[in-house]
Amino acid sequence: MNLPAKHPSPRPGQKERRLAREKRILEAAEKVFAEAGFGGATMQLIADMAGLPKANLHYYFPTKEALYRQVVENIFQIWLRAADVFDSADGPAEAIAAYIDAKMEISRRHPAGSKVWASEVMHGAPVIQDYLEHTLTEWTEGRAKVIERWIAEGRMDRVNPHHLLYMLWATTQHYADFNHQIETLNGGKPLSDAQWEEAKASVKQIILAGIGIDASNL
Amino acid sequence: MNLPAKHPSPRPGQKERRLAREKRILEAAEKVFAEAGFGGATMQLIADMAGLPKANLHYYFPTKEALYRQVVENIFQIWLRAADVFDSADGPAEAIAAYIDAKMEISRRHPAGSKVWASEVMHGAPVIQDYLEHTLTEWTEGRAKVIERWIAEGRMDRVNPHHLLYMLWATTQHYADFNHQIETLNGGKPLSDAQWEEAKASVKQIILAGIGIDASNL
DNA sequence: AAAATTCTTGACCAATTGGTCAACTGGTGT
DNA sequence: ACACCAGTTGACCAATTGGTCAAGAATTTT
Structure with a gap:
């Protein structure tokens, strides 16, 4: 000691x-x-x-590979921690809204990490294929089952759980990976605090309505 | 001659x-x-x-740059051609459904081009910044106005047009850029024809419902 | 204080890179 | 048959790359 x-x-x-x-x-x-x-x-x-x-x-x-691997694993840990909030609520409305908020916050606070992750997957996941096949697969299947239960209980519309998850990932990650494009379309300025709030609200509004959830009481 | x-x-x-x-x-x-x-x-x-x-x-x-530039410009042309279908219909339901179909088809048929485009934008658009600032900006603002008109006419819910467009881009592009991840989560197999149809249907279902459009008559 | 361990760094190396060039080939028009 | 020119290519080059190493500086342990 x-x-x-x-x-x-x-x-x-x-x-x-x-x-x-x-x-x-x-x-x-x-x-x-x-x-x-x-x-x-x-x-x-x-x-x-x-x-x-x-x-x-x-x-x-x-080596360069070792350094890169560590960067990728770090961002995956952040990703996993955000995934936890999916289970923190007991209903689809709160769970999905919290998950969107968490992932949007990652896109905002860790744009570089998000891009590294996207790049890694885009190029065939040469270093984190194991994570995809085990940790991510298990998480995804588990959450898909939860969503199916919510559907069976009539708490949301019948949708394909996997494609709903893909849409959540795609939409939230887009604000990090394509932030340069969004910035350009925003007159060359980064999104302001208010604009980030509107982005989060818009994503939640469309997706929650899209699966038949009334979000007015959130 | x-x-x-x-x-x-x-x-x-x-x-x-x-x-x-x-x-x-x-x-x-x-x-x-x-x-x-x-x-x-x-x-x-x-x-x-x-x-x-x-x-x-x-x-x-x-040079390598010249070759790369040509590749990026080619995929942008494909992107623009798909954008045309947005105007081919006169209502939000048909226009957005057709646009989703077109962009999903690009993700399916041109995954490599889509990835190059994503990579280019992710790295700050070093070679196509002009396209973003002019062609893309004009297209986006034009379409945003159309969406606002649809909203004013009561043909869809009130949503932020820009974030709706981002969601369309993000979701459809995801099937190209992250196809390796999707494939891994699909048991290591590429999506079958039927699974692609289900993907398109799922995206259209959630987004159209998400903006208050009844898609049952499509 | 001295020994041992951890850390720092300029100089260096083999391999790879984008790009050049001069010699060559093959088809086209006259 | 000839000249002409677009196209082809192996050999080559300067610059950059990831990585090594040995010598020295700091810091901890004894």
Whole structure:
């Protein structure tokens, strides 16, 4: 055990410093991978953005692939945490509304991570195929069953649960992946706070009405 | 003028042969750019896939950027042609249903082109920013006005036209960009004909109901 | 204070990249 | 038969890439 840190870190401490360095590198890497794609990203660019010599990156992450893999796994963890809110409510209205809010917030706060994820899947998921086949598949099938139960209970219209989930993913993710296009169509300005609220409200309005749920009491 | 070609090309002819070669290169390029991204794609890979020596590519397309630009412009033309069907009907139900069908068909028939387009926009639209600012902006504003008129005429619910359009783009494009994920969740098999029909039907069902349109008579 | 461990970094390397070029081929018009 | 020109191609080049390494600086442990 280490002596200091009765109170949280008056001085850095080795473990914390290492984690802070890694975090700094990962944030730079996320941005560069999002902007340039895996192939277009260079270790030198990531190093510059992190303010470190390139050789130092290789001390913390042995290869470009390893660094990329860590970035992808991190965003997948965020994705999974948002998925939890789907189960936090007991009815379709609250569950889906909360899920849309959570995913829209990810698109807003982690646009780079979302783009890396999209890029990874678009290129055939070379590094996270396992996650797709196991974690994501299980989550999806579980939620599809929940939706089918809601339908059977008459709490929402009869729709194909998988395609409903695809629509939720597609629509919310679009605000991150295509934010440049949205910004251009918004007169070159990023969406304001109010516009983000309207985006969330619009998505919820159309999808909830689309599956036969009265959202007026949300 | 060239002597042959009273009737359309009994023998290739120089112009046709050139176009055929370019088409072959463009198809190979589209695939490689879609699979590897601009940065990850190499002229050698494209040449191999087209079955031509690399130096020959540079005869038809001087640089990698020029080749990429042509690929992106081609898919944008397809995109624009699909956009036309939005105006082919006079009511929101038929127009939006036809538009969804057209865009879903693009996702199905041109997955590579769709991915290239998504990748281009995701990376800040370095080569087609002009198209976004002019052609796309005009189309979008025009269609938004049409939707607002439909709303004013009481033919659909009051929704934000821009976010409705984003949802249409996002949802339909998702079936191309994330087809690998969808395939994985479909047991590793591509969607069958019947599953594609169900996908189209599901998208139309939810979105049309979502904007207050009874689609039972379509 | 000295030994041991962790971290930092400039210099370097082999491999790959986009692109060039000069020599060659083959068809077309005269 | 000849000249002409679009098309083809292997060999080549400068620049960039991911990654290595050994020498040194910091920090922790003894």
